[in-house]
Amino acid sequence: MPQLQIFPVLRTLGFVFWLSLPLIGLIFWLGSSFVGDKILSRDYDHKKSLQADTQMAWQMKRKLVAIDVEILPQTGISLVRVKTNHSTLKTMMFEFAITEPSKLEAKLSQELGLSPERVKELIRYRPVDHQD
Structure with missing residues (x-):
């Protein structure tokens, strides 16, 4: 109970x-x-981010204004300033261990994703003052 x-x-x-x-x-x-x-465990689709990157690179190619080069033969270095008319990125600076103009133009073409002809149109070599 x-x-x-x-x-x-x-x-x-x-x-x-x-x-x-x-x-x-x-x-x-x-x-x-x-x-x-x-x-x-699902695969992630990266296509959208890659498309955004390529679009940004394409916009940068279109907006390049000038490429100023200063070759310093005594140190074996070339200083490169790339000017753009982009709203956020006005100038890009590069330093290459190349002093020969043809090799420098080829390297810039590769780095910037431009054709060699376009690089030759934009490039300007500045004379270096020799101070001994």
């Missing part, structure tokens, strides 16, 4: 509700880990 008196007390405390909570929690935990694994 004492067992029969316990059941009404357990029902008033919501025994069935409290026993089902851990089961519900376990189901949510397993379900969320399954969904998380599926999402994290």
Whole structure:
């Protein structure tokens, strides 16, 4: 008989509700880990960011104004200043360990993504004052 008196007390405390909570929690935990694994193991598509990068490079090619070169033969270095009419990037500075103009033009063409003819149109060599 004492067992029969316990059941009404357990029902008033919501025994069935409290026993089902851990089961519900376990189901949510397993379900969320399954969904998380599926999402994290999915491949990420990089095409959008690459398109943005190529678009920025194309805009920079279009907006180059001048390439000023100062060759320092005594140190074996060429200082290059690329001027643009871009709204945020006005000047780019490069330093190359090249003093021969044809090799320098080829390297600039490669670095800036321009054709060699376009580099020859924009490039200006500044004379170096020799101070001995």
